[in-house]
Amino acid sequence: MPRPLRFAAFVMNTTSHITHGAWRLPEARQTDFNSLEHWVSLAVELDRGGFDFVFFADVVGLYADHRGSWEKFVESGLQIPSNDPSVIVSALAHATENLGIAITSSILQEHPFNFARKISTLDHATRGRIAWNIVTSLSANAWRNFGYDDITPHDERYAWAEEYVDVVYKLWEGSWEDDALPQDKVRGVHGEFDRVHKIHHVGKRYRVEGPHLVAPSPQRTPLLFQAGSSPAGRRFAARNAEAQFISSPSPDAARDLIADTRGLVAEAGRHPDDLTFFQGLSFVIGSTEQEARRRSAELDEYIDDDTMVAHAAGSIGVDLGHYDLDTPVGEVESEGSRSSLRWLREAVPDREPTVRDLARLRSRNSRVVGTPEQIADVLGRWRDAGVGGINVINYTIPGSYREFIEHVLPQLRQRGLAAPEPEPGTARRKLTGRDRLDDRHPAAAYRGAFGR
Numbered sequence: 223m224p225r226p227l228r229f230a231a232f233v234m235n236t237t238s239h240i241t242h243g244a245w246r247l248p249e250a251r252q253t254d255f256n257s258l259e260h261w262v263s264l265a266v267e268l269d270r271g272g273f274d275f276v277f278f279a280d281v282v283g284l285y286a287d288h289r290g291s292w293e294k295f296v297e298s299g300l301q302i303p304s305n306d307p308s309v310i311v312s313a314l315a316h317a318t319e320n321l322g323i324a325i326t327s328s329i330l331q332e333h334p335f336n337f338a339r340k341i342s343t344l345d346h347a348t349r350g351r352i353a354w355n356i357v358t359s360l361s362a363n364a365w366r367n368f369g370y371d372d373i374t375p376h377d378e379r380y381a382w383a384e385e386y387v388d389v390v391y392k393l394w395e396g397s398w399e400d401d402a403l404p405q406d407k408v409r410g411v412h413g414e415f416d417r418v419h420k421i422h423h424v425g426k427r428y429r430v431e432g433p434h435l436v437a438p439s440p441q442r443t444p445l446l447f448q449a450g451s452s453p454a455g456r457r458f459a460a461r462n463a464e465a466q467f468i469s470s471p472s473p474d475a476a477r478d479l480i481a482d483t484r485g486l487v488a489e490a491g492r493h494p495d496d497l498t499f500f501q502g503l504s505f506v507i508g509s510t511e512q513e514a515r516r517r518s519a520e521l522d523e524y525i526d527d528d529t530m531v532a533h534a535a536g537s538i539g540v541d542l543g544h545y546d547l548d549t550p551v552g553e554v555e556s557e558g559s560r561s562s563l564r565w566l567r568e569a570v571p572d573r574e575p576t577v578r579d580l581a582r583l584r585s586r587n588s589r590v591v592g593t594p595e596q597i598a599d600v601l602g603r604w605r606d607a608g609v610g611g612i613n614v615i616n617y618t619i620p621g622s623y624r625e626f627i628e629h630v631l632p633q634l635r636q637r638g639l640a641a642p643e644p645e646p647g648t649a650r651r652k653l654t655g656r657d658r659l660d661d662r663h664p665a666a667a668y669r670g671a672f673g674r
């Protein structure tokens with residue numbers, strides 16, 4: 223029997239992450255994002271309900287201007303204000319048993335030495351449940367926040383990311399040998415000097431002597447997620463990632479993307495199945511199809527098309543705010559997200575997509591509307607296309623997750639589409655059955671590489 227799907231709750235430490243306008247729904251609590259209790263209670267609900275991961279998106283700057291200004295972002299709560307997700311991870315870990323906790327962190331925002339130390343500390347604190355979504359920051363404002371004149375060009379960002387991960391792999395995998403921390407009170411030996419090594423990294427952007435300051439944690443390297451779908455993004459994912467977030471417009475499109483990317487994984491010297499694909503989807507559930515459709519139409523009343531355009535165009539790096547909604551998007555090329563453009567062209571294959579398509583498709587194309595049985599049928603098709611997990615996008619927090627847990631997961635369990643019960647262990651174990659990276663991963667080459 224094929225493996226059950228894995229489920230991640232896709233959230234951000236902000237009010238309006240993806241489905242803009244939904245925060246105005248009467249039952250929406252995402253405006254409570256400043257409250258630690260809000261996140262702890264969601265994590266506990268996800269953990270008990272059988273979600274495998276809570277996944278925090280994050281950005282370190284604004285998207286490209288909308289109608290020449292960033293006013294729209296503030297006015298609509300579009301990812302501003304947004305809080306640092308890494309700071310609340312320990313509290314979530316302390317309150318939960320099995321839930322994997324994935325955070326996004328850009329190569330831009332933190333020096334790799336410090337980032338490696340923070341993640342190792344969290345891997346200890348979560349008992350190996352931490353995962354890292356590797357991003358390269360697609361907003362020019364983010365780059366200017368860190369002292370650069372402008373965004374680093376697209377493919378150059380991925381080259382930079384390769385050096386960044388190289389540094390953290392050396393620290394996580396190569397600096398400390400296993401059994402290097404005996405803490406032997408009788409001998410008076412806390413750490414074994416012969417088993418702890420400096421890494422002496424010298425590269426284009428970083429010089430890091432080491433050693434790593436944290437002893438080996440349950441996973442050493444955190445479970446690695448990545449989300450780029452451009453040629454450079456996919457090559458990076460193929461070499462480094464263990465899970466990739468995709469936003470394919472259909473199972474067929476996902477099948478092609480997955481086959482193609484698995485080929486790249488094999489070219490990178492790994493096994494094609496070393497990468498698990500998580501498709502982003504949202505759900506509107508009803509006890510009848512009619513009820514689900516009515517709820518979906520009610521939801522549409524709240525979706526704010528103009529803010530949807532601001533987000534979508536802003537992540538591509540262009541300002542479409544001045545255009546009429548029926549204007550063709552054209553052959554836009556940008557230094558921002560190339561996946562978004564590719565996705566739009568795939569989703570509207572028969573004609574030139576318009577600005578309205580960009581707004582509508584972002585909120586509606588990923589939406590699955592129906593009874594729990596119908597939703598299970600649809601998820602079965604995604605699994606048959608090779609998808610290994612679903613990134614569940616919310617309309618309301620906690621409502622979207624509560625409904626999914628109560629109504630959909632039981633149906634999925636009956637069909638073997640969801641695991642029968644929450645799975646214990648590390649984040650990596652949930653996807654690969656192992657706590658540590660396998661020997662095929664490039665980071666594994668640093669094991670034992672820095673001995674005296």
Ligand SMILES: Cc1cc2nc3c(=O)[nH]c(=O)nc-3n(C[C@H](O)[C@H](O)[C@H](O)COP(=O)(O)O)c2cc1C
Binds near residue numbers: 449453558562
């Ligand atoms: C599902 C999904 C989630 C993403 N989450 C984030 C995020 O939280 N922060 C971020 O800076 N970029 C995020 N991105 C952007 C990607 O990391 C990547 O920069 C973008 O897709 C452009 O890369 P590409 O041109 O290789 O596709 C996300 C992309 C996708 C598809």
